[in-house]
Amino acid sequence: MLSVINPATEELIKQLVTDTQESIGSKYQLCRQAQISWGQVAIEERKEIIEKFRVLLQDNADACARDTSLETGRPVHQVRNEIKATDARLIYFNETIEEVIKTQEVYRDETVREMVSWEPLGVIANISAWNYPYFVGTNVFVPALLAGNGVLYKPSEYASLTGQRLVELMLQAGLPENVMTPVIGDGQVGAMLMEQKIDGVFFTGSHDTGRKINEEVASRLVKVGFELGGKDPCYVTEDVDVSQAAAAVADGAFYNCGQSCCAVERVYVHEKIYDGFVAAFIEAVEGFKVGKPEDPSTYLGPLTRKEQIEVLNNQIADAVKQGATLQVGGNPTEGVGYYFEPTVLTEANHQMKLMVEESFGPIIGIQKVSSDQEAVELMNDTDYGLTASVYCRNLDRARNIMFHVHAGTVYTNCCDRVSPYTPWSGRGHSGLGSTLGRMGLETFLQPKAWHIKP
Ligand code: NAD
Numbered sequence: 331m332l333s334v335i336n337p338a339t340e341e342l343i344k345q346l347v348t349d350t351q352e353s354i355g356s357k358y359q360l361c362r363q364a365q366i367s368w369g370q371v372a373i374e375e376r377k378e379i380i381e382k383f384r385v386l387l388q389d390n391a392d393a394c395a396r397d398t399s400l401e402t403g404r405p406v407h408q409v410r411n412e413i414k415a416t417d418a419r420l421i422y423f424n425e426t427i428e429e430v431i432k433t434q435e436v437y438r439d440e441t442v443r444e445m446v447s448w449e450p451l452g453v454i455a456n457i458s459a460w461n462y463p464y465f466v467g468t469n470v471f472v473p474a475l476l477a478g479n480g481v482l483y484k485p486s487e488y489a490s491l492t493g494q495r496l497v498e499l500m501l502q503a504g505l506p507e508n509v510m511t512p513v514i515g516d517g518q519v520g521a522m523l524m525e526q527k528i529d530g531v532f533f534t535g536s537h538d539t540g541r542k543i544n545e546e547v548a549s550r551l552v553k554v555g556f557e558l559g560g561k562d563p564c565y566v567t568e569d570v571d572v573s574q575a576a577a578a579v580a581d582g583a584f585y586n587c588g589q590s591c592c593a594v595e596r597v598y599v600h601e602k603i604y605d606g607f608v609a610a611f612i613e614a615v616e617g618f619k620v621g622k623p624e625d626p627s628t629y630l631g632p633l634t635r636k637e638q639i640e641v642l643n644n645q646i647a648d649a650v651k652q653g654a655t656l657q658v659g660g661n662p663t664e665g666v667g668y669y670f671e672p673t674v675l676t677e678a679n680h681q682m683k684l685m686v687e688e689s690f691g692p693i694i695g696i697q698k699v700s701s702d703q704e705a706v707e708l709m710n711d712t713d714y715g716l717t718a719s720v721y722c723r724n725l726d727r728a729r730n731i732m733f734h735v736h737a738g739t740v741y742t743n744c745c746d747r748v749s750p751y752t753p754w755s756g757r758g759h760s761g762l763g764s765t766l767g768r769m770g771l772e773t774f775l776q777p778k779a780w781h782i783k784p
Contacts, residue, residue, distance in 0.1 A: 715757030
C-alpha cells in the first residue's frame, strides 16, 4: 500500500493499492492491445477527446487543486494557477498536431515520388514528478496520445491522487479504456515498469533517477526523453531598478517553496549594487507569508517531502561553516508539518554545496561579482543547464551575456517561467530531448520514408 500523507499536517489522507510486477504486466498487455486501434483513430477524433479533457480539467479545477494541495502541501491557489496555465498548453498541442503529423511529399519527378509520414512510437512509459503534476504530466501524455501512442503513466508517489484523477478525466473525455493507464507506487514500481517492452520512456524527475533509467534502457535502443533537475543561476547587473529586480528574483527563487525545476537556485549580483540588492531581497523574503496551504494569503506552504529538510540543513551548515552569512531563516519550523523557514545566505561562493548542488527548497545563496565575465564563468560552473536569467536594462549587453551561458532556456528581465510555444530542454545533467514547442510533439512520433515508383 502507498500511504498518502498531508505534508502540512503529517496526517494520513488515504492508502492506495500499489502496482505489482503482475499488475503492471497485465496493464502493459492491455495497453499494447488498445494502442493498435488508437493509433488508427483519425486525428480529428483524438483532438476532440483532448479538447473534452481540457474543458473537464478546467471544470474540475477546484476539486483537483484541493487534492493536489492536500498531497503536496502546495498552496491551493498556486495549484489553481497551474491548472489554469495548463489550458494554454493543451490548446497549443491540439492546434499544432495536425501540422506536425501530416504526410509530406519531399521529392517528385517522372520516375519517383518520395514522402514522409509520421507514426506513433507504440506504448510509452511516462514517469513523472510531483512538483507541477499538471504541467509535467500533460507535457508528456497529451502529445503522446495525440500522436497515437498508448501511455503507461506513473505519477509520482507524492502526487498519486492527482495522477489518478487526470486519468479519470481523460477516460471521461472519451479516451478508450487501457490506452492510458495509471501505474501507482514509488520508485520500485517505476523500476518494474521499465522491465516491460515499452517503446519509449519519458521521464521527469531528478538527475540521479534519470541516469538510472537511462542506464536501464540503454541496451534496448528505445526513445528516451529526460526532464531533470537544475541549479539555475540568475545574474543581476548594476543598471537595474534594484528593488524591482530583487522582488522578481526573490519570487523566482521561493515560489512553490523553491520546488520548481526552473527556480532560481543561486544569485550573482554586481558589486556596485550588491548591498542595496541584498537589503531589498531580504525585505522581499521577509514579506513572504508562510502558512496553511488552504489559506489564500499563504505564499509558502510546507515542503512536499520530509527528507528534503536534511538536504537543506546540510547545505546551510556547510555554507555557514565556509563563511556564508545567514541573513534570514536557516531552520525547519517547529511544530507539525514539513515547514522550512525561507532562508537567505550571502557572501556565498562555489566551494559551498549551496551554490553547486540542487537545493529544491526555500533557500538561496547570493554571491558578489565584479564583471559580466566573472558572472558568466560562475553561471557555467555547473553540470546542469536548464535555465539561466539576467536582469539588465541594456538588452544588447543582456543578449551577449546569455549567448555565452550553457542552458536550454535563457531569460532576460524575467525568470522561472515556461511557455507552451518554446522547447523545454535541459543540457548536461538537466536532461535530454525536449517537451513543449513543436519538438514536444515530434518526439512522440517516428518517421516512415516512402519511395514510390509508378
Ligand atoms: P525523483 O527522481 O525522485 O522521482 C521521479 C519519478 O521517478 C517518481 O515517479 C519516482 O517514483 C520515479 N522513480 C524513482 N526511482 C525510479 C527508478 N529506479 N525507476 C523508475 N522510476 C523511478 O524526482 P522527484 O522528487 O519526483 O522530482 C523532483 C526532481 O524533478 C527535481 O530534481 C526537479 O528539478 C526535477 N524536475 C524537472 C523538471 C523539468 O522539466 N526539467 C520538472 C519538474 C521536476
